[in-house]
Amino acid sequence: MSETVAIPKRKYENVELLRGLAALGICLYHYGHGFLPDGNIFKIFTEPLYLGVDVFLIITGFTLTLSLFAQNYTIENIGSYLKKRLLRIEIPYFVSLLLVIGMAYGSKLFPQYEWKGLQLDFWSIAAHFFHLNDILGLQWLHEVYWTLAVQVQYYIFMGFAFIGLSYPNRIVNYSFLLIFFLSQFISTKPFFTYFSSTFIIGILFAFYYLKKQNLVITIFCLSIVLISTFIFSTQSHFITQLLSSIILFFPSFSNSITNYLGKISYSLYLTHLTIGWSFIGFMKDVFHIEQFIFPLILIATCISIVFANYFYKFVELPSSKLFKNS
Numbered sequence: 527m528s529e530t531v532a533i534p535k536r537k538y539e540n541v542e543l544l545r546g547l548a549a550l551g552i553c554l555y556h557y558g559h560g561f562l563p564d565g566n567i568f569k570i571f572t573e574p575l576y577l578g579v580d581v582f583l584i585i586t587g588f589t590l591t592l593s594l595f596a597q598n599y600t601i602e603n604i605g606s607y608l609k610k611r612l613l614r615i616e617i618p619y620f621v622s623l624l625l626v627i628g629m630a631y632g633s634k635l636f637p638q639y640e641w642k643g644l645q646l647d648f649w650s651i652a653a654h655f656f657h658l659n660d661i662l663g664l665q666w667l668h669e670v671y672w673t674l675a676v677q678v679q680y681y682i683f684m685g686f687a688f689i690g691l692s693y694p695n696r697i698v699n700y701s702f703l704l705i706f707f708l709s710q711f712i713s714t715k716p717f718f719t720y721f722s723s724t725f726i727i728g729i730l731f732a733f734y735y736l737k738k739q740n741l742v743i744t745i746f747c748l749s750i751v752l753i754s755t756f757i758f759s760t761q762s763h764f765i766t767q768l769l770s771s772i773i774l775f776f777p778s779f780s781n782s783i784t785n786y787l788g789k790i791s792y793s794l795y796l797t798h799l800t801i802g803w804s805f806i807g808f809m810k811d812v813f814h815i816e817q818f819i820f821p822l823i824l825i826a827t828c829i830s831i832v833f834a835n836y837f838y839k840f841v842e843l844p845s846s847k848l849f850k851n852s
Contacts, residue, residue: 536735539780540773541585546787548578548585553798553830556669557823561806568820577766579673580724582795584770586677587728594688595736604685610849611681615792617845618837619674622796623654626667629800639811660716668799672716679718680725691729699738703729707751711758723751727767731774787831793842794834801833802826 551572558572599607633641645665653659657675659666666672690702707726709719718725727748734744748771756764773779780788787794805826810816 536777538588538735538777539785540777541589542788543780543784544581544585544770544773544788545791546784546789548581549791549794549798550578550787550827551575552578552670553794553802553827554823556799557802557806557826560803561810561819561823568823574762574766577762580721580763580766581770582673583676583680583721583724584728584767584774586680587725588731588774589728590681590684591691591729591732592736594684595692595732599688599692601686601689607685608682612678613845614849615674615677617848618792618796618842619671620655621841622800622837623651623667623671625797626800627651629804630667633804636808636812639808670795670799675716676718676721683718699733703747707754723755724767726751727771727774731771735777790831790834790838790842793837794830797834797837798830802830805829 552575554572555575555578558566558569559576562569594607597603597607627646630641630644630646633639644667646667649662650659650664651667653662653664654667654671657671657678658664660672660675687702690706691699693699703726706719706722710722713719713722730739730744730747730751733739734741739747752764752767752771755767803826806819806822809822810819815822
């Protein structure tokens, strides 16, 4: 039995803000970390921006919980649920994977720029289609792909375990959250439970906006999560979770730029290494203009955003429509 919840109609523009900032931050982190020397001011500034991954996981916890309650989801719906979720994220992922493979082979046309060190054997590529590279000890073709494996694990888990959140008894709900929260302390990074506190922050905000808990309970539970992060993790993780939590309290907090970046954030996340990183590396290795790395990073960021816009339009958006219509 699950609890039927009236879903307040609200537009969460702050989610787009967080998505946009997270995607842009990860983009700048990879470019700065990969091409700038240690001690460079821009590199120092962008080093913590890899924590945009935490922001994405918080958003996943938030939006998935809202969505499942809106559908009055039960375990009987798991087939259609997984089909829709996987259509939504896997089609753009597969296309980006083919893009990486194509560009890796295309790079052989430029010996001074050839992509070396990638595992392009059958088993490594096949593992990508099932998100098993970390588990099998195989290299990812791109660094960002491991986070999709974490999200897919979480989607599957919630498909079976959502009863823990939807059961009409608060003791059951919070017992489930407590067990999920504690699981991070016995988990390792390839598994979604290692990131349980980030997912839980999103779940707590979903509970708050669904009026399943009041503001006092929300702040109390958030405090437990944040304090544990402060004690057992790093200051950067703590600050990321704290700032994300503050923004999630303000649903209308946004602007047109971050709304746009939020809309294309998944496409930007999937392709920024393939496009922007490749541009910087090509210009650096082929034309030997190392002294202009910072301007190249800015240009690469703009190119990545433009490419992501078209990737969103022609790949992500059609797959999203399949998700809605299936």
